Amino acid sequence: xxxxxxxxxxxxxxxxxxxxxxxxxxxxxxxxxxxxxxxxxxxxxxxxxxxxxxxxxxxxxxxxxxxxxxxxxxxxxxxxxxxxxxxxxxxxxxxxxxxxxxxxxxxxxxxxxxxxxxxxxxxxxxxxxxxxxxxxxxxxxxxxxxxxxxxxxxxxxxxxxxxxxxxxxxxxxxxxxxxxxxxxxxxxxxxxxxxxxxxxxxxxxxxxxxxxxxxxxxxxxxxxxxxxxxxxxxxxxxxxxxxxxxxxxxxxxxxxxxxxxxxxxxxxxxxx
Amino acid sequence: xxxxxxxxxxxxxxxxxxxxxxxxxxxxxxxxxxxxxxxxxxxxxxxxxxxxxxxxxxxxxxxxxxxxxxxxxxxxxxxxxxxxxxxxxxxxxxxxxxxxxxxxxxxxxxxxxxxxxxxxxxxxxxxxxxxxxxxxxxxxxxxxxxxxxxxxxxxxxxxxxxxxxxxxxxxxxxxxxxxxxxxxxxxxxxxxxxxxxxxxxxxxxxxxxxxxxxxxxxxxxxxxxxxxxxxxxxxxxxxxxxxxxxxxxxxxxxxxxxxxxxxxxxxxxxxxxxxxxxxxxxxxxxxxxxxxxxxxxxxxxxxxxxxxxxxxxxxxxxxxxxxxxxxxxxxxxxxxxxxxxxxxxxxxxxxxxxxxxxxxxxxxxxxxxxxxxxxxxxxxxxxxxxxxxxxxxxxxxxxxxxxxxxxxxxxxxxxxxxxxxxxxxxxxxxxxxx
Numbered sequence: 001x002x003x004x005x006x007x008x009x010x011x012x013x014x015x016x017x018x019x020x021x022x023x024x025x026x027x028x029x030x031x032x033x034x035x036x037x038x039x040x041x042x043x044x045x046x047x048x049x050x051x052x053x054x055x056x057x058x059x060x061x062x063x064x065x066x067x068x069x070x071x072x073x074x075x076x077x078x079x080x081x082x083x084x085x086x087x088x089x090x091x092x093x094x095x096x097x098x099x100x101x102x103x104x105x106x107x108x109x110x111x112x113x114x115x116x117x118x119x120x121x122x123x124x125x126x127x128x129x130x131x132x133x134x135x136x137x138x139x140x141x142x143x144x145x146x147x148x149x150x151x152x153x154x155x156x157x158x159x160x161x162x163x164x165x166x167x168x169x170x171x172x173x174x175x176x177x178x179x180x181x182x183x184x185x186x187x188x189x190x191x192x193x194x195x196x197x198x199x200x201x202x203x204x205x206x207x208x209x210x211x212x213x214x215x216x217x218x219x220x221x222x223x224x225x226x227x228x229x230x231x232x233x234x235x236x237x238x239x240x241x242x243x244x245x246x247x248x249x250x251x252x253x254x255x256x257x258x259x260x261x262x263x264x265x266x267x268x269x270x271x272x
Numbered sequence: 273x274x275x276x277x278x279x280x281x282x283x284x285x286x287x288x289x290x291x292x293x294x295x296x297x298x299x300x301x302x303x304x305x306x307x308x309x310x311x312x313x314x315x316x317x318x319x320x321x322x323x324x325x326x327x328x329x330x331x332x333x334x335x336x337x338x339x340x341x342x343x344x345x346x347x348x349x350x351x352x353x354x355x356x357x358x359x360x361x362x363x364x365x366x367x368x369x370x371x372x373x374x375x376x377x378x379x380x381x382x383x384x385x386x387x388x389x390x391x392x393x394x395x396x397x398x399x400x401x402x403x404x405x406x407x408x409x410x411x412x413x414x415x416x417x418x419x420x421x422x423x424x425x426x427x428x429x430x431x432x433x434x435x436x437x438x439x440x441x442x443x444x445x446x447x448x449x450x451x452x453x454x455x456x457x458x459x460x461x462x463x464x465x466x467x468x469x470x471x472x473x474x475x476x477x478x479x480x481x482x483x484x485x486x487x488x489x490x491x492x493x494x495x496x497x498x499x500x501x502x503x504x505x506x507x508x509x510x511x512x513x514x515x516x517x518x519x520x521x522x523x524x525x526x527x528x529x530x531x532x533x534x535x536x537x538x539x540x541x542x543x544x545x546x547x548x549x550x551x552x553x554x555x556x557x558x559x560x561x562x563x564x565x566x567x568x569x570x571x572x573x574x575x576x577x578x579x580x581x582x583x584x585x586x587x588x589x590x591x592x593x594x595x596x597x598x599x600x601x602x603x604x605x606x607x608x609x610x611x612x613x614x615x616x617x618x619x620x621x622x623x624x625x626x627x628x629x630x631x632x633x634x635x636x637x638x639x640x641x642x643x644x645x646x647x648x649x650x651x652x653x654x655x656x657x658x659x660x661x662x663x664x665x666x667x668x669x670x671x672x673x674x675x676x677x678x679x680x681x682x683x684x685x686x687x688x689x690x691x692x693x694x695x696x697x698x699x700x701x702x703x704x705x706x
Contacts, residue, residue, distance in 0.1 A: 078519050105598035115589035128597035
């Protein structure tokens with residue numbers, strides 16, 4: 001812990017390459033405040049197309065807060081204020097007349113705790129497409145439910161009990177159901193906020209496998225506490241520390257040859 | 273376990289006794305405290321249950337007799353000389369009853385005694401005969417055996433509330449009247465049977481003719497209006513305040529005032545109703561319309577507070593899930609939050625409605641305390657409500673109203689139980705949708 005104190009604000013600037021060759025989302029000089037608290041300090045980073053970017057860092061470092069900026073989930077917190085630019089392709093998502101409803105249809109989110117709706121498995125998946133008007137009839141709806149569940153690797157387990165409540169599934173199944181629900185609206189970016197923290201290793205392995213498959217079609221940003229998980233699923237990794245983005249780079253490089261001493265301390269387990 | 277072992281460890285560390293010994297020492301005390309706490313709870317429940325049982329016992333033992341009423345069989349000759357078939361309303365039916373009674377006991381000649389004889393039968397007998405002729409004019413000229421309600425004093429005597437042993441001048445029934453009743457008893461012409469009048473008529477000055485239906489209908493009209501207005505308005509207000517309202521000083525002010533309103537004495541709402549609905553908007557006095565509006569105002573804060581609490585108890589993860597797939601704020605609330613909060617809202621509403629059902633004070637202020645014989649047919653007809661009826665009857669000196677007061681309380685309690693079970697059924701149905 002004493003090591004952290006050695007660094008002043010100036011020394012916590014970002015090292016590594018923040019740009020991506022093929023960016024999907026570009027964030028520049030993002031600051032987030034919770035009332036008086038400055039939670040995210042001047043963060044700039046790109047999220048590349050069809051890549052998995054992992055965000056790691058000790059608790060309270062702002063990685064979840066930053067993730068929630070990407071689909072404006074922070075809007076629901078009354079005291080939260082965001083400045084800076086976040087672009088999805090070419091649109092600034094924090095512009096005044098941006099509607100968050102279509103934005104969240106484009107940038108889906110999977111939460112830390114599995115949170116299926118207290119409805120049937122079928123309705124859980126069909127809800128998103130229904131409200132966005134993606135389905136015209138029951139047949140299309142059936143199709144979307146089936147393909148989403150197949151993509152999430154849950155179809156075989158639940159195909160006979162689509163009418164049972166989503167809450168009756170096990171924790172790992174519930175989380176995959178939530179992923180299926182997110183991909184049912186065919187988003188372009190999927191945000192995952194510690195999706196495996198409530199799951200056992202077997203369920204975690206399944207979700208990680210799934211993330212790897214989903215990369216083909218989607219851009220994924222994942223927040224995780226497990227460095228092994230970040231190493232396994234991501235191509236790029238971003239290390240956050242007390243609201244600062246300390247280091248960004250290819251996952252392999254970050255874990256084998258970190259540039260910043262803070263990153264090194266964290267991944268070698270000296271703190272965090 | 274070996275006994276010597278702990279001694280050895282004690283010897284090794286004489287200064288710090290083992291944790292387990294400290295725990296064991298305090299254990300008896302801890303369990304004792306637990307036991308005592310359970311006992312307090314048990315006694316509290318037992319005492320409240322016994323008081324409840326006592327309440328029910330008194331009310332039922334006082335009230336059950338009101339469900340029976342003494343009737344006298346009379347041989348009535350519908351004399352064409354007395355009855356104008358075309359205009360029964362102006363015919364002398366009380367005279368017909370008197371005539372019939374005189375023919376029963378021809379030896380009664382003195383004016384005072386005649387009066388006593390007439391008072392054995394309820395004044396409702398004449399109306400009963402009149403109704404019969406109105407419905408079946410062909411009865412004129414025939415003789416029929418008709419059961420007419422006995423006077424409430426006779427009824428009380430038959431129910432054992434007036435004793436023969438009391439000296440005549442302290443008794444509401446004279447010796448002479450007792451003789452006549454005895455004669456009827458011997459002939460089997462006076463008997464108690466189920467009191468349909470109590471359930472089919474409105475209020476009356478005569479206990480034997482008084483019924484609960486007027487007050488019951490009034491209460492139902494009033495409560496229906498209250499429910500119809502307060503539930504949607506209350507739920508909508510709670511939803512706005514909880515989910516949509518901006519967090520600022522004005523909303524805080526509104527919240528504080530809603531909480532204050534819930535604590536305002538109900539009679540103040542009555543005054544408000546009197547000033548606003550009757551004096552300003554000129555709505556009819558004594559009407560369930562105004563009663564319903566006043567009770568709505570009284571119930572609204574309760575419903576809003578309960579609904580907000582139940583909205584707050586919906587886990588935020590559900591909201592996030594809905595927002596995460598791109599549902600708008602309204603969709604999130606209507607599709608996901610409201611269904612989960614509804615059972616709690618219903619419970620709050622039922623509590624509010626049950627309180628409104630038992631409310632008397634505000635209804636006094638808007639004139640629903642009037643003596644109303646007719647059964648209300650709509651929201652603007654003059655009406656009274658069950659608790660007000662109980663209040664009115666409890667205030668009446670006649671012995672017959674004592675049992676009717678208790679009987680009305682029984683009806684009120686039954687209505688409450690019905691409403692509450694309805695709430696439980698509704699709640700279970702909604703909760704089954706996980």
